[in-house]
Amino acid sequence: MTERDESLQQADRFARAREAQSMALLEDYVELVSDLLAEHGEARIADIASRMGVAQPTATKAVARLKREGLATARPYRGVFLTDEGAALADRVRARHRTVVALLIAVGVPEETAELDAEGIEHHVSDRTLAAFEQFLKGR
Amino acid sequence: MTERDESLQQADRFARAREAQSMALLEDYVELVSDLLAEHGEARIADIASRMGVAQPTATKAVARLKREGLATARPYRGVFLTDEGAALADRVRARHRTVVALLIAVGVPEETAELDAEGIEHHVSDRTLAAFEQFLKGR
DNA sequence: GTGTATTTATAGCCTTGGCTATACCTGATA
DNA sequence: TATCAGGTATAGCCAAGGCTATAAATACAC
Ligand SMILES: [Mn+2]
Ligand SMILES: [Mn+2]
Ligand SMILES: [Mn+2]
Ligand SMILES: [Mn+2]
Numbered sequence: 001m002t003e004r005d006e007s008l009q010q011a012d013r014f015a016r017a018r019e020a021q022s023m024a025l026l027e028d029y030v031e032l033v034s035d036l037l038a039e040h041g042e043a044r045i046a047d048i049a050s051r052m053g054v055a056q057p058t059a060t061k062a063v064a065r066l067k068r069e070g071l072a073t074a075r076p077y078r079g080v081f082l083t084d085e086g087a088a089l090a091d092r093v094r095a096r097h098r099t100v101v102a103l104l105i106a107v108g109v110p111e112e113t114a115e116l117d118a119e120g121i122e123h124h125v126s127d128r129t130l131a132a133f134e135q136f137l138k139g140r
Numbered sequence: 141m142t143e144r145d146e147s148l149q150q151a152d153r154f155a156r157a158r159e160a161q162s163m164a165l166l167e168d169y170v171e172l173v174s175d176l177l178a179e180h181g182e183a184r185i186a187d188i189a190s191r192m193g194v195a196q197p198t199a200t201k202a203v204a205r206l207k208r209e210g211l212a213t214a215r216p217y218r219g220v221f222l223t224d225e226g227a228a229l230a231d232r233v234r235a236r237h238r239t240v241v242a243l244l245i246a247v248g249v250p251e252e253t254a255e256l257d258a259e260g261i262e263h264h265v266s267d268r269t270l271a272a273f274e275q276f277l278k279g280r
Numbered sequence: 281g282t283g284t285a286t287t288t289a290t291a292g293c294c295t296t297g298g299c300t301a302t303a304c305c306t307g308a309t310a
Numbered sequence: 311t312a313t314c315a316g317g318t319a320t321a322g323c324c325a326a327g328g329c330t331a332t333a334a335a336t337a338c339a340c
Pocket of ligand 1: 028118119120122123
């Protein structure tokens with residue numbers, strides 16, 4: 001492969017990482033809303049904010065983006081709900097989160113550390129990599 | 141552990157992921173500048189931009205941030221250089237990148253995919269996790 | 281040395297994701 | 311039912327990281 005081709009490939013890798021990053025917050029919010037709905041039957045802005053560790057207006061703005069992207073609905077002063085698409089995403093994201101943590105633990109990462117690092121790592125784990133992780137965990 | 145404690149812990153995880161994210165770009169730029177210096181003896185803005193897959197003013201601005209953070213120096217129209225701190229960071233980042241790719245391949249991820257995913261994953265791999273990866277790779 | 285091509289810098293715009301301060305609903309209490 | 315506390319929305323600010331268009335500086339060819 002020519003040097004120019006390698007350079008193009010590298011640029012693509014960075015572009016993909018940027019793309020994954022722009023999805024990361026959406027994924028975490030959707031997963032969190034899903035958790036709150038399951039735990040408390042509702043997802044209030046205040047709870048979302050405190051669980052994310054951000055100020056309340058920051059959570060409000062994030063939920064606005066979820067709505068814009070068709071992942072959630074919200075009635076003012078009434079809490080946040082997931083669309084079918086949002087709920088499906090939440091399920092995928094939660095499963096991936098668990099697999100990443102399990103893989104990290106399986107290769108010797110302390111559980112506490114695995115949970116910490118997984119929160120960032122998960123968003124960059126592609127379907128192929130996820131499949132490999134599951135295969136590895138099964139065949140142990 | 142109480143529900144409130146778990147919530148605080150989760151907020152901390154998200155905060156850590158945000159922090160890692162704010163370092164990610166710096167790390168990639170520093171590693172790239174180091175690569176270009178090794179390969180061509182100089183790191184020009186145009187080369188940085190094309191390898192990162194961004195427009196030239198975007199690279200110029202990123203380099204400005206590297207300078208601000210004490211990781212690089214640059215003389216206008218003359219290319220970019222790394223400070224001792226920047227060079228040391230580049231070495232750590234490059235080593236971590238390689239370990240992450242090796243670990244992914246070791247658990248069955250195709251090489252191509254490993255390179256793609258590693259570009260994002262690496263920035264969320266803590267020292268403890270990195271150590272576990274190295275241990276795992278050694279003991280195979 | 282002059283003129284042109286290339287490279288870099290600058291200006292100005294946008295979106296995202298933070299924040300604080302403050303206005304506005306709503307539900308519970310008195 | 312009137313009040314008020316708590317929760318939510320809104321306004322307005324900031325920094326980072328993208329972009330395009332354009333000015334300025336350098337390098338190169340003649
Ligand atoms: Mn996450
Ligand atoms: Mn997660
Ligand atoms: Mn990277
Ligand atoms: Mn890298």
